[in-house]
C-alpha cells in the first residue's frame with residue numbers, strides 16, 4: 001500500500017480524545033511524578049482505568065471491553081502518555097500485549113476466563129517473550145515446554161524485562177516446544193496463571209524510564225500447565241508474538257507522539273514566561289526555530305502513526321507503516337525531549353520539571369517492542385524485497 005489515505009477523525013474519536021485528555025489531567029497527572037520517583041505500581045489508578053474501560057479498549061464488548069478500533073486506542077495512548085508514559089504502558093500491556101492475543105487466538109473458554117477481568121483491571125497481565133539470551137533475536141528463545149504423557153506441559157526457563165511482571169496474574173508466555181533447530185516454527189504460546197507451582201517472580205528490575213510498571217524477571221522451574229492453557233496451536237507462538245508486536249508498534253509510536261508533544265508544550269509555555277536580555281526567550285530566533293522543528297517532526301510522527309492505525313483498521317497491510325511510525329516517532333520523542341531540556345536551560349535538567357522524565361521515558365520507547373535497528377531491518381527488507 002503506498003500513498004497517504006485521507007485521515008479524518010470521526011466525531012466519536014474527537015469525543016474520546018477530549019474525554020481521555022480530561023481523564024489524564026484529572027486522574028493521571030496527580031500520580032505521574034510519584035510513579036516515576038517511587039517506582040511503585042499505581043494500583044488505584046489502574047483500578048480507575050479499568051473502571052472507565054481503558055484496559056479493554058479493543059476487547060470485544062461481549063467480553064467486557066469497549067470494542068473500539070485501533071485509531072481509538074491510538075487516541076487514548078497519545079493523550080495518556082502525554083501525561084505519563086508509565087500509565088500509557090499499563091493500558092498498552094493490558095490491551096495490546098495481553099488482551100489482543102487472547103481475543104485473536106484464544107478459545108471461547110480462555111476468552112471467558114481472562115478478557116473480562118483483564119478489561120476491568122482485576123487481572124494484571126504480562127507478555128513474556130524476551131529472555132536473558134534472546135531479545136531482538138526472539139526466534140532464539142530457550143524457555144522449554146515439554147509435553148507429558150497426560151497432555152500437560154512442563155515449562156522451564158526465564159523471561160527478562162517483563163512489564164507488569166512483578167504483579168502478573170496471567171502471562172502470555174512464549175516457549176520452545178520443538179527442537180532448537182526449528183527456530184520460529186518450534187515456538188508455542190501458553191497462558192500461565194500466578195500461583196501455578198514452579199512459576200515465580202525472579203526479581204524486580206529497575207530501569208531509567210517507564211517506571212512504576214513492575215518490570216521484572218519471571219522464572220519457570222518445571223512449571224506444569226494443562227494442555228488447555230495453550231494459546232493458539234502448537235508451533236503458532238512466533239506468529240502470535242509477531243502479530244502482537246506488529247500492532248503494538250503503532251501504540252508505542254502513539255505514546256511517543258504523546259511524550260514529544262508534552263515536551264513541545266512545556267517549551268512553548270516556558271519560552272513565553274522566561275525573560276532574557278530584556279525579552280521573552282521565545283523571541284530569540286534559534287529558540288523559535290527549535291520549536292518550529294519540534295512541531296514539524298511531531299506532526300510527521302503523528303501522521304505516520306495514525307496512518308498505520310487507519311490501515312490496520314481497514315484490514316490493509318500495515319507492517320511497514322507501523323515500523324516507520326515506531327522508529328520515527330520514538331526517535332522524535334527522544335530528540336524533542338532533549339531539545340526541550342536545551343530550551344529550558346538548567347531547570348530543564350532538574351527534578352523540578354518533568355522534562356528529564358520525558359527524556360528517560362522516550363529512550364525506553366526506542367528500545368522496547370523492537371529497537372530502532374530492528375525497525376530499520378524490517379523496513380530495509382520491505383523496501384529492498386530481498
Ligand SMILES: Cc1cc2nc3c(=O)[nH]c(=O)nc-3n(C[C@H](O)[C@H](O)[C@H](O)COP(=O)(O)OP(=O)(O)OC[C@H]3O[C@@H](n4cnc5c(N)ncnc54)[C@H](O)[C@@H]3O)c2cc1C
Pocket residue numbers: 126127128129130133134135136137160161162163164207209210215364367368369370371372373374377
Ligand atoms: C522497560 C522495559 C520493558 C519491557 N517490557 C517487555 C515485555 O513486557 N515483554 C517482553 O517480552 N519484553 C519486554 N522488554 C524487552 C525488550 O523488548 C527488549 O529489551 C528489546 O526487544 C531488545 O532486546 P535486548 O534487550 O535483548 O537487546 P538485543 O536484542 O541484545 O540488542 C542489542 C543491540 O543490538 C541491536 N540489534 C539487534 N538486532 C539487530 C540487527 N539485526 N541489526 C543491527 N542491530 C541489531 C539492538 O538494536 C540493540 O541496539 C522490555 C524492556 C524494557 C527495558
